[in-house]
Amino acid sequence: MKIKDVISHLELLAPRYYAEDFDNTGLLTGDKSDDLKGILVTLDCLENVVEEAIENNCNLIVSFHPIIFSGLKHLQPNDYVRKAVVKAIKNDIAIYATHTALDVAKGGVSYRMAHEMELENLHTLVPKSQLIKKLVTYVPVDKIELVKEALFNAGAGQLGNYSECSFTQNGTGTFKGNKNSNPQLGEKLITQTVEENALSVTFLPHLEAQIMQALTHSHPYEEVSYEITTLENTYQNIGMGVVGQLKEELSVEDFLKKTKSVFKTGVVRSSLSRKRNIKKVALLGGSGAFAIKNALQSRADAYITADLKYHDFFQGQDILLCDVGHYESEQFTKNILHEYLTEKFSNFAVLCAKARTNPVNYY
8 A cells, every 4th residue: 555545535535626726735745655554644733743653653644734834945943844844754754734625625624513513404605616617529429328428437427416417419510531630430531421419518627637538538539529618607515614504593602602512612702793593503614704704695693613803703793703713623624534544444544643733722
């Protein structure tokens, strides 16, 4: 087993294609071709986490936050970032970070928060738009099923809970190959008329390379005609945050008690909301002030997130804003990664880091 095998599965769970542009996800240190010895999962990769990996003979650390976020001009171990990186490099430990790729994945950070709060009827708070792509190609009628099957196997035609979605329209195609052509139908220098189907399928952009490979390998023509466009539709399975409903309506006081207990936080900073009872709840792990407007638009009664500033709370008159702390909002990330990797690699020990990495104390 190689480290790259684990990375392949991590990028199925949280494709790096959808990470935010400012982010630094992926393999930060180490060689993906190294043999895998063990995996340590953590929220933050600090020096004490690297030491724990060494003690447990783990040469891959899977971290939510990237320890290297911006450029390093030197590797002198004189701050917490460089200390962790230098120790990892010296001990041949690979560090892989998921961060916003896991933030936007369905079942990712915010969805796990909702699971811990026992919410139902979940959907994404800020779904991505202008993401879905549409492929249209033109296929001889007798080859249409062959091409469709190849595209479906490559990941095209997936729409939410449905697969193998496509549309075909019958028509007539014409072509004439020059003297250098090698037509699979008809002869060069002679115009051919062929009954064709226009085949349309949608796909997600991180699959484009493999879908195009499937198209060209399965299509009977020497030169394949196709169009790719980006649709305006939003896509519910990729985006930030989540909205759901409590099984039973709670008073504000009971809701705050539940929130404090679930997130094991020293304090919940909340707004002076006019709400008396809470039923519909929005959540977003990490710094979520930017999505207050989305929580309001969703008609949520409460919004659980972190890193709210003083003036953010003025927006919390018609919604109960709850700041549970950055670490606290993202703490269940370790559970997501641990459970996923344990299922995929049952023959390897996948450990959750015990080292403390929360830099905030409560008194």
